[in-house]
Amino acid sequence: MKSRAPADVVVVGAGPAGLAAASAAAERGRRVLVIDQGLKPGGQIWRHQHEADLPRTAQRLMARARRAGVTIASEARLVDVASSNELIVDFRGRIDTQQTGALIIASGARERFIPFPGWTLPGVVGVGGLQALLKGGLSVAGARVVIAGTGPLLFPVAAALARAGAQVLVVAEQASRAALMAFGMSLVTSPDKMAQAMRYRGAFLATPFRTASWVVRAHGHERLAQVVLQERGRLRTLDCDWLATSAGLVPVTDVAELAGCALDAGAVRVDAQQATTVSGVWAAGECTGVKGDAAAMVEGEIAGRAAAGDARGAADRTRARERQRGLRFAARIARTFAPRAELLQLADDATVICRCEDVRRGAIDPAWTQRQAKLWTRVGMGACQGAVCGPACAALFGWEGNTVRPPIGGPACGAWRDALDRIAPPSS
Amino acid sequence: MSADITIVVDGVPRRVPAGTTLAAALFRAGVTAFRRDLSDAPRAPLCGMGTCFECRVVVDGVAETRSCLVGVREGMRVETGQ
């Protein structure tokens, strides 16, 4: 089997941070390979079928990456981190080792789902989830959609659905009006963000936007038919075809954890040059804290420069200022859109908490530790290895996530084994 | 590129637009149960990005394939939980 050419820098994730990091490193002469599981680059926020549909910033960054000679492996998934210099990657179904000098983790964010009765019905999807499906070719023309979630994701998703012909019945934001107003005021210093928000709102003007509002339960037989919304102290029932709901975003940290990187409150810990606690490993973008694409790009730029050995460039003052702005924005997002306490009371004993292993709320004693529950009920031990129930249980019980163990993504034993056999023996 | 291609879903040929993800195509084909859980209840995609594993179907004989991460291909054979 032909082994893959070693890279100077491997970037995990081709979203805004990953593309910026890859471009910066490649422009400094490094051989850069981006590993991305999407069909095309762009991560979640810049998911597309046609590049011309992307915002100009995205198109420019993609062009920059191409000019710089970055190689992007699409439909490629990280399976294991044997060391900071040796990865095991599933390249479109073929599992292989990939050597690298430096590793930049730009694994992005995922949605947090807080369970409520009926959330496992087909037709209940994430807010970003419905947008991802839409961009993947889902038809929503004429479909009745309820959007209930929190944070900056709601507006662009509502706009995209409305433009695709969906009947968006309501957009429910669980944060309070006061919190949202304060957040809106803070955007005054970012006029383009303000303008963007207003453009989005314009696309679904006919749809009511409610604050302090959230889904209490979903009903249906074999498929979603109705949701019950809490609105200003009253319950309202809506017939619908899709419920797009989540409780904000959380960093994706499994790759970093496999690499041995320390986390802070569920985000990868980095210094001002985006270096993690593991030598030779950097992290940038949403995985170090949810902060939006603009801030992610700045962090990617810094990480790419640092990983390419450009210490001066990585410490550049303009980038540092922009990075700080991004961190402040991240803090405002976290404060404004933190899931309210009422969401934690929605699940009843029969509500599934761990979707992979069908562990219901009633099977878990809140006094248990995460490991206790894991061993006694197998919560988090199924196919997704806690990616969905982990953030839910963190919110419900205060648990830290599962210990991440290899492999990621459930590779076939034989193919994983073949790759394991090719890794270099440990030096110690 | 909006040409249609044919995939076979649970033995039935379906025309779907090229360039779509398999998950989106399966919804278009009227699938609501991508898989079944331990009490045989239907499950369908939740996260849309390969995290939740609810979208698993059998693709060309390979079980446990996340349909949201796979693009449709001419002649693809898919088995769902329908």
Add this chain to the structure above:
Amino acid sequence: MTVSRAPDVIVVGAGLVGTMTALGLAEAGLQVTLIDHDFPGAGSTGAAMGHIVVMDDTPAQLALCAHSRTRWNALSETLPADGEHDHCGTLWLATDGDELAAATSRVAGYAASGVRAELLDAAALREAEPHLRHDLAGALSVPDDSVCYPPAIARDLAQRAAERGAVLRFGAMVTAIEPGGVRLAGNERIAAGAVVVAGGATSPQLIPALPIVPRRGHLVITDRRPGMVRHQLVELGYLHSAHTFGGASVAFNVQPRRTGQLLIGSSRELVGFKSGINRRLLAAMLERAGTFVPALREARALRTWTGFRPATPDKLPLIGAWPAIPGVWIAAGHEGLGITMAPGTADIVIAGILGSSSPVDPAPFRPDRPMPTMAEAA
């Protein structure tokens, strides 16, 4: 719960050995306090394969396994559903005529201990396990072996002990064993007539003279593949061949779980208590598995973990009084047979404490018996 009097016995360690012992003592009418620094099944019990297997490396091992397995089967109806006790039996696989001949000579020994064992030829083996590679010579079948999910059982046994009046102290760290009691972190002292040390591989932290070292093992659990494997499958060859990597070894071992998932083992290495994954050893282990059950190569590996077997130099556990400290009993050092031997271990310790006759000859397990050094044992 207020304690009206000092406990008769303190059991340190709520793994399967400790909880089984605590329950037995409580059922015998003694006042028991069961202490663990974490929760029942948190140690080796939680990482274990849960194979209840009669092994015959030595007569003592055979006797303790056989008795324990009989006790497991008697307990079976009372175990919780999530203990997943499954009477799937073991097939010891012979790759060639020599291994099969060696297996043949073991049947009599099993029979003499009341353990049903029979030989399967190649054709019978193929029928019993269609997914095994077809050129195996045959197998030694031990049909009354079983498998279980140990942490759920440990939890249940602890609960039942509490229902019989045992006091449970979980999240409490024992820092010292003293004559007449134990000391906890924070300096609390609990006095008791007897103390049973069932701390598995961590037991030497309390009694440094105990000849127990952690022997790390890897396990991989797959996605659901119902019907691929029906029995616990173990290769006979591991007893003789050396699939070694400088002291590390692998041996084929796979277990079908009730969920339809497959648990793939096994490996052994001495690395202290490091819980990281040894990827090269893991590769060897998976390779071995794939040579016996080729279809396993397509099963998806969901997760890998490691656990520590409490190993002794002569491969027998330490069960009985510890003369160096009056009133102290040891119930530890079972290597890979802790789950199997838990009931018999409990019986020996309880008989000792009560002064009654033990159902299994305790002499071979005396904790202060002459023991080869670790170096001699390697």
